[in-house]
Amino acid sequence: MSAVTFNSVALKSSVNQGFLANPSGALNRRGRLARTLVVASLAVVLMAGFAARSGAGDQITHASSYVTVVVPGGATLWTVASAYSTGDTQAMVESIREANNLSSYDIVAGARLRIPTQ
Numbered sequence: 435m436s437a438v439t440f441n442s443v444a445l446k447s448s449v450n451q452g453f454l455a456n457p458s459g460a461l462n463r464r465g466r467l468a469r470t471l472v473v474a475s476l477a478v479v480l481m482a483g484f485a486a487r488s489g490a491g492d493q494i495t496h497a498s499s500y501v502t503v504v505v506p507g508g509a510t511l512w513t514v515a516s517a518y519s520t521g522d523t524q525a526m527v528e529s530i531r532e533a534n535n536l537s538s539y540d541i542v543a544g545a546r547l548r549i550p551t552q
Contacts (some may be wrong), residue, residue, distance in 0.1 A: 500533060500548040507543040514541070518549045526550075 461469065505514060511527055519526035527539070533548045541547065 499551050501551055503547055503549055505541050505543055505545045505547060509541070509543070511536075511539050511541050514547065514549070518551075 501518070503514065503518075511530060512523065515526040515530055516523045529550045530536070530547060531539070533550050
């Protein structure tokens with residue numbers, strides 16, 4: 435009977451050193467920097483998502499009462515808004531559009547508009 439003996443020597447191969455290149459888990463300086471940048475960018479994305487979801491930055495105020503006016507001939511939404519605005523005319527235009535469910539900036543003479551008062 436013959437006996438066969440195999441002597442295997444574990445060689446470090448450079449072929450498969452992708453994910454498990456450093457099995458001890460210790461990161462070098464570049465690895466720690468990359469990990470920090472990934473975590474920081476994920477934190478920024480999450481905070482931006484929560485801020486957008488919560489409506490942070492919205493400055494829409496709802497009026498407590500309205501005045502109803504009839505649009506005169508030749509008037510535009512801007513001229514009506516500037517007549518009743520106490521400050522920002524563009525904000526008043528948007529408030530009038532929201533209060534009257536207008537899909538565009540066009541209005542017709544004789545239309546009744548609700549003008550928000552503050």
